[in-house]
Amino acid sequence: MRITDLEVVPIAFRDPPLLNSSGVHEPLALRCVLRLHTEDGVVGLSEGPGDRASLDRLAAVRESVRGMSVFATTLIARAVDAALPGAREVDRAAAFSLIEVACLDVQGKVLGLPVSELLGGRVRDAVPYAAYLFYKWAGHPGEADDEWGEALDPDGIVRQARRMIDAYGFGSIKLKGGVFPPEQEIAAIRALRAAFPEHPLRIDPNCAWTPETGRRVAEELDGVLEYLEDPSPGVDGMAAVARAAGMPLASNMCVHSFGTLAPAVARGAVHVVLSDHHYWGGLRRTQHLATLCEAFGLGLSMHSNSHLGISLAAMTHLAASIPHLGYACDTHYPWNAADDVVVPGALRFEDGAVPVPTGPGLGVELDEAALARLHRAYTESGRQVRDDTGYMRRFRPDFDPALPRW
Numbered sequence: 001m002r003i004t005d006l007e008v009v010p011i012a013f014r015d016p017p018l019l020n021s022s023g024v025h026e027p028l029a030l031r032c033v034l035r036l037h038t039e040d041g042v043v044g045l046s047e048g049p050g051d052r053a054s055l056d057r058l059a060a061v062r063e064s065v066r067g068m069s070v071f072a073t074t075l076i077a078r079a080v081d082a083a084l085p086g087a088r089e090v091d092r093a094a095a096f097s098l099i100e101v102a103c104l105d106v107q108g109k110v111l112g113l114p115v116s117e118l119l120g121g122r123v124r125d126a127v128p129y130a131a132y133l134f135y136k137w138a139g140h141p142g143e144a145d146d147e148w149g150e151a152l153d154p155d156g157i158v159r160q161a162r163r164m165i166d167a168y169g170f171g172s173i174k175l176k177g178g179v180f181p182p183e184q185e186i187a188a189i190r191a192l193r194a195a196f197p198e199h200p201l202r203i204d205p206n207c208a209w210t211p212e213t214g215r216r217v218a219e220e221l222d223g224v225l226e227y228l229e230d231p232s233p234g235v236d237g238m239a240a241v242a243r244a245a246g247m248p249l250a251s252n253m254c255v256h257s258f259g260t261l262a263p264a265v266a267r268g269a270v271h272v273v274l275s276d277h278h279y280w281g282g283l284r285r286t287q288h289l290a291t292l293c294e295a296f297g298l299g300l301s302m303h304s305n306s307h308l309g310i311s312l313a314a315m316t317h318l319a320a321s322i323p324h325l326g327y328a329c330d331t332h333y334p335w336n337a338a339d340d341v342v343v344p345g346a347l348r349f350e351d352g353a354v355p356v357p358t359g360p361g362l363g364v365e366l367d368e369a370a371l372a373r374l375h376r377a378y379t380e381s382g383r384q385v386r387d388d389t390g391y392m393r394r395f396r397p398d399f400d401p402a403l404p405r406w
Contacts, residue, residue, distance in 0.1 A: 001042070001070050001110060006062045006099070007035040010050045011374035012381050013339035015306055016146050018134035021178030021206040022401050023392030027140045028381055029306040033341060033371060034058070036102035038070060042109050044102035045366060047310035047341075048094065048278050052384040057084060057095045070103040073284070090257045093281035100282035101314050101362075108361030115317040115363075116356050119283060122320035126353035128328040130202070131170035132304065132335075133160050133192075135179045141395055153184070154191035161192060164334055165199075170352035172200045172226070172328040178208030182217050182406055193224055200226035200328070207233040207253055210404045211240035218245035226327070227272050227299075230254070233403055238269035248272050252279075252303040258289070265296050272299035272327065278311070279303075283318045294324045302329035309333075309342035312354065313362040316347075320356045328352070341370045 015029040030050035035043050048054065064083040065076055080096040087095075104115045116122040135157070138150035151160045161173055173192055177185045185203060192201055207230050209217065214231035218241060221228070227248040231241050235254050242249045248271035255264045255273050257280065264270045273293050277286045293300045302319060312333050319325050342364040346357050357363025389401045 001106065002039045003036060003065050003068050003070060004039050005037040005066065006058060007037060008055060008058050009033045009035065009371060009375050010055055010378045011341070011371065012050070012378035012383060013308065013336055013374050016134075016148060016335055017137040017140050018176070018335065019136055019179045020134070020176055020388060021208040021403060021405065023388035023390070023399060024137070025306070025388060026383075026386070026391045027143070028377060028383060029336065030378065030383060030386055031306070031308060032058075032098075033310065033366070034098045034102050035366075036070070036099065036106060038106055040110075042106050044070065044104070044106035044109070045310050045362060045364070046098045046101035046105065046314065047308060048098040049305075050378070051386055053091075054094065057087065057091060058098065060084060061095055061099070065099060070106045073100050073103055073282075076100070076103065077281070089259050090279050093257065093285070094279055097278050097280070097282040100284070101277070104283060105361035112360050114356070114358055115283070115314070115361060116320045119287065119317065119321035122317075122356050123323045124320050124356075126350065126355045127316045127319040128171060128353040129168075129331045129333075129349070130172035130174045130328040131161055131164045131168070131352075132330055132332055133157055133164070133173060133175045134335075135176070136160075154188040157188045158191050158195045161196065165196070165352075168334060168349040168352055170199075170328075172202070172352070174202040174204060174229075174330060176206070177203045178205035178403075178405070182209060182213055186217060186220055189221060189224060202226050202229055202250070204229035206230055207237070207403050208405045210406065211237045213404070213406050214241035215244040218247065222246035229274070235263050235267050235269045237404075238264070239267040242269055242271070248299060250274055250299075250301065252276060261289075261292065265298070270298065272301055274301050274303035274330070276303040276305075277314060277318055278305075283314065286318055287322060290322045290324045299326050300324050301327035304330035304332050306332045306336055308336060309340045309347050309364055310362065310366075312347055313342070313357055313364045316354045316356055317362065339370070339374060341367050341374060343367050
């Protein structure tokens with residue numbers, strides 16, 4: 001079962017004006033869908049980043065993996081590394097991840113097994129996800145208000161949480177912070193605690209706080225947060241907060257690859273690693289990460305960026321196969337689900353969790369019409385990169401993305 005081609009289809013789909021420490025999401029998010037073709041006509045699917053640099057890396061490895069067996073993923077990883085000399089570890093891992101997921105999809109289709117079985121079997125039949133809340137504008141400037149409406153204060157965040165929990169049943173809540181002064185975001189967390197007294201809460205300011213501010217926020221929210229995510233930049237900043245914090249510190253920023261794990265462990269900077277198969281080098285390498293986290297006494301959860309159903313399926317198969325996963329996973333899916341590229345039915349939320357697809361491979365089928373529509377949107381947009389800061393500066397020219405901010 002050999003690879004004959006990698007067909008990469010860049011896509012653009014609607015994204016609300018979600019605020020973060022870097023600015024605000026543009027009207028279109030960029031992703032790509034990979035169709036891995038084999039000599040026997042079986043096609044494997046995967047989904048990943050769609051910025052120009054990611055597409056260029058996939059183009060660079062295309063010839064290197066042609067003719068290789070879909071079962072030889074270790075050799076494919078070596079071929080990807082050789083085709084990307086000088087690339088960062090995280091970039092090589094991201095390119096390989098797209099190929100590995102598609103290979104596993106093919107393997108499952110050939111063997112008649114879901115990917116979770118190829119990963120050793122599922123230890124849970126459904127994977128819990130968290131409500132991922134954002135400060136947001138009512139709509140993109142110049143456009144009508146979207147269905148979610150404005151959320152710029154604690155009341156707006158609570159309304160957003162109620163809508164999301166009513167629709168999906170989430171049992172945990174995460175707030176993307178780093179947007180307003182810490183006092184305002186502390187107030188939002190306290191409002192969420194009052195409205196949802198039983199839901200575990202998290203906040204992620206994306207390194208917008210100095211260590212001094214991070215320690216102060218940790219003290220004020222002690223006993224309120226399940227964990228505090230990336231309050232301050234770098235291993236040293238995180239370690240400074242961790243020494244004073246009463247809750248675990250989580251990260252996908254100072255720990256984002258195998259090379260960054262040991263320094264963070266040595267400094268006691270991180271207690272929960274937010275894995276992401278898109279960046280850690282695929283599903284099996286993320287399983288290896290879980291083993292390391294267990295060995296070092298670190299918790300494990302799952303990071304998310306704007307994504308569609310192919311990624312959600314891969315995340316769910318992976319999370320189902322990891323016993324050490326101790327926290328509900330992040331997902332942007334509710335923000336982007338209306339533009340999904342998979343045929344409805346295989347993925348659904350039940351009480352905040354996604355039942356593991358049981359069909360062969362990833363268990364999802366590509367909606368060709370939706371893919372074509374989103375590829376047209378990408379082509380017509382002329383976009384090549386994600387630029388939250390540039391988009392914000394169109395409306396607030398003095399916006400400064402430098403971190404830490406408070």
